[in-house]
Amino acid sequence: MNTTFDAIVIGSGISGGWAAKVLCEQGLKTCIVERGRNVEHNKDYPTAHLHPWELPHAGWMPKAFRDENPLITKAAGFGEDTAHFFIKDKEQPYVQKKSFDWIRGFQVGGKSLTWGRACQRWSQSEFESPFKYNYGIQWPVDYAEMAPWYHLVEDFIGVCGNKDGLESMPDGEFLPPFEMNCVEQHMSTALADRYPDRHLVHGRWAHLTEPKEHHLELGRGKCQARNLCMRGCPFGAYFSSNSSTIPSAQRTGNLSILSDAVVVKIIYDDQQKKATGIEYIDTATGSRQVIKASIIFVNASALNSNLILLNSTSDRFPNGLGNDHDILGRYVGFHNYRGYASG
Numbered sequence: 001m002n003t004t005f006d007a008i009v010i011g012s013g014i015s016g017g018w019a020a021k022v023l024c025e026q027g028l029k030t031c032i033v034e035r036g037r038n039v040e041h042n043k044d045y046p047t048a049h050l051h052p053w054e055l056p057h058a059g060w061m062p063k064a065f066r067d068e069n070p071l072i073t074k075a076a077g078f079g080e081d082t083a084h085f086f087i088k089d090k091e092q093p094y095v096q097k098k099s100f101d102w103i104r105g106f107q108v109g110g111k112s113l114t115w116g117r118a119c120q121r122w123s124q125s126e127f128e129s130p131f132k133y134n135y136g137i138q139w140p141v142d143y144a145e146m147a148p149w150y151h152l153v154e155d156f157i158g159v160c161g162n163k164d165g166l167e168s169m170p171d172g173e174f175l176p177p178f179e180m181n182c183v184e185q186h187m188s189t190a191l192a193d194r195y196p197d198r199h200l201v202h203g204r205w206a207h208l209t210e211p212k213e214h215h216l217e218l219g220r221g222k223c224q225a226r227n228l229c230m231r232g233c234p235f236g237a238y239f240s241s242n243s244s245t246i247p248s249a250q251r252t253g254n255l256s257i258l259s260d261a262v263v264v265k266i267i268y269d270d271q272q273k274k275a276t277g278i279e280y281i282d283t284a285t286g287s288r289q290v291i292k293a294s295i296i297f298v299n300a301s302a303l304n305s306n307l308i309l310l311n312s313t314s315d316r317f318p319n320g321l322g323n324d325h326d327i328l329g330r331y332v333g334f335h336n337y338r339g340y341a342s343g
């Protein structure tokens with residue numbers, strides 16, 4: 001294959017898929033470099049059509065597996081039917097000094113295959129609060145600046161929800177919501193009657209309840225409400241890189257995908273004062289290879305992106321690429337998984 005591209009995108013999860021789509025649509029020959037195996041939409045969803053009785057343990061992981069892999073066993077949606085899209089603790093262990101569940105999906109599509117699909121917009125208060133209440137710094141962007149981008153993403157990926165007119169949960173470009181069941185409906189009305197300032201509303205979800213023409217064109221269809229999403233959806237009804245951004249990039253003719261290729265570092269040329277390419281390990285042969293491009297997007301998810309940059313040392317950047325302030329690898333904002341507050 002070619003070893004020189006206009007752009008390299010490291011990682012093919014939610015952000016990598018988007019980067020590749022946008023770069024390809026701008027006419028740039030783009031190569032996604034992905035450490036995991038290739039997962040083609042539909043073809044590589046081996047459990048998508050299985051009934052519980054067709055799975056060896058009806059979908060549950062046996063005790064021996066759970067004992068050996070306690071962390072990943074806790075992940076939402078992890079089970080016998082979805083295990084092939086998650087990294088197992090035993091296979092790729094890590095040290096937990098403080099409790100930290102690192103949920104990884106190393107494959108083409110990354111965690112876009114197994115995410116929960118909840119798609120709330122941030123409100124202005126989310127951008128303001130860290131500074132206003134003195135627990136963080138001023139965001140460099142605000143809601144008004146982000147709103148058109150939310151719009152663009154929601155329209156492409158397809159997000160369903162109700163327009164509730166709440167400042168704390170801004171409305172977007174929504175497809176129709178799923179219907180509330182009678183209990184939810186009753187609860188919502190009863191709350192509204194008694195506490196006008198409290199709301200029980202629909203979450204917003206990246207599911208096609210009523211696909212638009214551009215969704216259908218990509219081969220995506222209406223959500224069948226099977227609740228088997230994390231196996232990979234044969235209808236392409238929830239957003240994943242595999243069903244949406246990657247096919248969209250592919251149809252430009254500008255996309256190459258290099259899977260089974262663990263990026264080790266970004267190559268920085270001290271003379272040119274530029275990043276010029278990447279070095280990766282071919283997981284089939286163990287050999288180290290180089291490919292080049294003048295644009296490199298790092299989308300390997302929070303921890304691995306830091307890791308790659310820290311590994312990318314040069315005379316100019318002895319502590320890692322762009323790490324003059326020694327910030328890389330610290331203060332990493334990972335998914336606030338099942339974090340909650342109550343009162």
Ligand SMILES: Cc1cc2nc3c(=O)[nH]c(=O)nc-3n(C[C@H](O)[C@H](O)[C@H](O)COP(=O)(O)OP(=O)(O)OC[C@H]3O[C@@H](n4cnc5c(N)ncnc54)[C@H](O)[C@@H]3O)c2cc1C
Nearest residue numbers: 011013014015035106110111115116117118263300301304
């Ligand atoms: C169970 C679960 C439920 C979630 N639910 C929601 C939700 O409801 N709503 C929401 O907004 N978010 C949710 N998330 C979070 C969401 O999935 C992540 O925020 C999102 O996937 C991050 O996108 P990303 O592109 O940064 O990383 P990922 O999607 O993880 O993709 C990173 C990619 O980079 C690849 N990679 C890593 N290292 C290298 C390397 N060295 N070389 C080459 N490739 C590499 C990986 O294999 C992977 O494919 C959920 C996550 C989990 C685990």
